[in-house]
Amino acid sequence: MPRWSLAAALILCTAAATLLAARTAPPRPTQATAASIPDDAALERADAAYLAVFEVVDDRLVGKHLRDDAAGDLGIACWSRLTTGFPLSYRKLIVQFNIQSGRRWAGRFDGSGANDVGRAGFRLSIAGYLAAEEKDLNDPHRPFTPRRGTLDWTLVHEMGHYICLRTNAIELFSQQFDGDQVPQPARREQPDDYPEDGSPRLSGDFVTSYAERVGGDEEVVETFTTFLLAPELPRDESLVARKIRFFETMPGFPELREHIQRVGR
């Protein structure tokens, strides 16, 4: 074989591999550094519990106020993770993203309607300790971890508040499973028979201890998180299986599940 044809074959193979990769892999957002984002003095008014405050416009972090440089880097990694897991159409109205101090809250979704510089929208906050404990934090394309108590579970749970609220899933789920007309399974105050590693339960009445104890929006969002992250969906007729499969009936949700399940695989 002449040398040129071997070279041409190699180039073709590379091109084919690139095309294949472009078709199968989820888009990879470029990761900024905290230092590359302009400081925004207006964000200084944000709650003192936030160690890093970012103003968000679509996919970009356009301004920041850091009370802790390390929290700034954790924030960049968490934001990358979020943009890998959720296409822009699912987070359009998020205008502020924070890393918060302490262990009281793993995450918070703030639907009060405005960020700290007066733009209408929603604030999302994640506890710095969860990010700091995350293995491979700086690889936003690792597979999502389907267990409570992890950064991934918390990110998806908090996004669940936003997505379920905006798509009416909270109301529809509640009508189907949690209304006055529907016979309710007893909720225990301190259930202790859920998996210790934080995996959700795919049989029985509730997905997690938190869902059972707190109910309401929190149960909807815990079940949403299970729907997105569980590697397999239960197909039986148990109450919890029907609750999880409720989200298959919501427009766009099966595609979102497929998107997040593909990350890292």
Ligand SMILES: [Zn+2]
């Ligand atoms: Zn919640």
